[in-house]
Structure formats: structure tokens, C-alpha cells
Amino acid sequence: MGITTAAVTEDLAPTGALRASINLGNPVLAQGTPSAPAGVTVDLAREIGARLGVPVEFVCFDAARKSYEAMATGRADICFLAVEPAREAEVAFTAPYVVIEGVYAVPRDSDLSAVADVDRPGVRIGVKRGSAYDLFLSRTLRHATVVRGEEGVDAFRADGLEAAAGIRQPMAAFVAEHREVRLIDGRFMEIRQAVGTTRARRPETVRFLRELVEELKSGGFVAEALRRADQSPDLVAPPASPDTPGAPRQARR
Numbered sequence: 001m002g003i004t005t006a007a008v009t010e011d012l013a014p015t016g017a018l019r020a021s022i023n024l025g026n027p028v029l030a031q032g033t034p035s036a037p038a039g040v041t042v043d044l045a046r047e048i049g050a051r052l053g054v055p056v057e058f059v060c061f062d063a064a065r066k067s068y069e070a071m072a073t074g075r076a077d078i079c080f081l082a083v084e085p086a087r088e089a090e091v092a093f094t095a096p097y098v099v100i101e102g103v104y105a106v107p108r109d110s111d112l113s114a115v116a117d118v119d120r121p122g123v124r125i126g127v128k129r130g131s132a133y134d135l136f137l138s139r140t141l142r143h144a145t146v147v148r149g150e151e152g153v154d155a156f157r158a159d160g161l162e163a164a165a166g167i168r169q170p171m172a173a174f175v176a177e178h179r180e181v182r183l184i185d186g187r188f189m190e191i192r193q194a195v196g197t198t199r200a201r202r203p204e205t206v207r208f209l210r211e212l213v214e215e216l217k218s219g220g221f222v223a224e225a226l227r228r229a230d231q232s233p234d235l236v237a238p239p240a241s242p243d244t245p246g247a248p249r250q251a252r253r
Contacts, residue, residue, distance in 0.1 A: 009052045011205045020045035021076035022060045023067040028169050034060035041080040043225040065130025082132030082191045092199045092206045094213040095240035095247050096192035101168040102133040104184040115186045119144045126156035126164040132191050133165045210248040
């Protein structure tokens with residue numbers, strides 16, 4: 001991509017440092033501690049800072065809703081969140097850099113055997129409050145009930161719920177440790193993880209982020225960052241098509 005202008009740097013990092021909101025509650029995207037975060041989102045933030053020529057300050061949280069709040073209230077300059085309509089009112093997103101899956105866990109003896117079975121009257125689903133799958137299920141379920149907690153699996157176990165929703169990788173680890181629980185085959189949603197910034201930013205700033213994400217996907221940066229974090233490079237999102245929300249302008253031609 002072209003040389004970053006001083007105007008973009010000033011717009012995206014007005015304090016002289018790029019403040020990156022990191023969700024340590026999603027182990028696919030970030031690991032480590034607030035003082036020493038790691039993972040694909042951390043690597044992406046550092047690369048964005050390097051392109052701008054500014055240092056990066058990490059603002060870390062244990063939940064997506066807190067990361068979103070930091071972005072929306074001006075405590076962060078960029079965020080790494082799943083694209084959801086409830087967030088798009090405040091956040092201008094790139095196209096996804098990673099796509100992960102939302103899946104259900106149920107008691108091993110449950111009669112729920114397919115994703116479609118879960119949306120029934122009387123079925124209660126534990127979710128992590130404010131997560132992408134909380135937002136998605138809250139707007140799409142017709143019959144089942146969402147039960148929110150600090151962790152969906154904790155609410156599932158504590159309250160004896162019929163199902164728990166979560167990201168495939170940590171949910172698979174949870175099931176491996178609890179033989180009385182199983183995953184339902186298939187996914188109930190694709191979780192499209194993207195880079196975001198506030199909608200108050202200049203169009204050229206948003207375009208810079210969108211073009212950079214496409215470059216880092218196509219050049220192998222995202223895949224290599226996933227490998228370093230012991231995550232599958234197969235999670236890299238496909239190139240943005242002309243109709244992909246957040247696609248760079250030239251991809252829309």
C-alpha cells in the first residue's frame with residue numbers, strides 16, 4: 001500500500017501513540033496478560049503502529065463488551081471485534097481478518113442433536129454477556145432464551161441450562177475436560193473478526209485500515225501470526241469481495 005500520510009497518523013493516533021483495545025477473553029485472538037499480551041490482534045496492532053510510525057499502547061480487557069466500550073468512549077483508537085449491527089453504529093469496521101465459529105455445547109444425554117433443535121421453547125442458552133454470539137442470538141432466536149453470565153459455560157453449569165454457546169476452540173477444550181458435555185455438530189454462526197475504529201475518523205483513515213488488513217491477509221502476515229499463537233492459519237478470512245462490508249474502495253469497483 002502507499003505511504004501513510006501524516007493526516008492519517010494524526011487522526012488515528014492523536015495522542016502520539018496508537019491505543020489498541022485487546023480482548024483477552026477470546027483465546028483465539030489474544031493470549032497472555034494485560035502487561036504482556038500476545039496473539040494475532042496484538043501483532044496486528046503492532047504492525048498498524050509500525051506503519052503509522054508511532055508506539056502502541058495496549059488497553060486490555062477480559063470481555064468483548066469492555067473492549068467495545070473503550071473504543072466507543074474514546075479510551076482506545078482501534079479495536080478487534082466481531083462485526084455485529086449493534087456495534088456498527090459506533091465502529092467503522094474493516095473486512096474480516098479471521099473467521100471463527102460459534103457452536104453449542106449440551107449435556108451428553110440431551111435430546112438436542114442439531115443446531116436447529118436448540119431454538120425451542122424451554123431451552124435456555126448460556127452466553128458470555130456482550131459477546132458477538134450474545135448479540136447474534138439475542139436478535140435471531142425465536143423461541144429459546146439467552147442467559148447471560150461472565151462466562152456462558154459457567155452459567156450453563158451453575159444454572160443447569162440446556163445449552164451453552166461459545167467460540168469453537170475454547171468450547172472444544174471445555175468439552176474435552178467435561179465428559180458429561182458434548183458439542184452439537186455444525187455452527188450456529190460465523191464470527192467475522194475485524195479491525196475497527198470510531199466512525200468519527202476521516203474516510204482516508206478508515207480506508208488505510210481496510211487496505212492494510214487486505215494486504216496483511218494476502219501477504220501471509222495474519223496466517224503467520226496465528227501460527228505463532230498456536231492457532232490454525234485456516235482461520236484467515238478470505239479476500240474481501242466487492243460486496244464484502246468493510247472492503248477497500250478499489251475492491252468494490
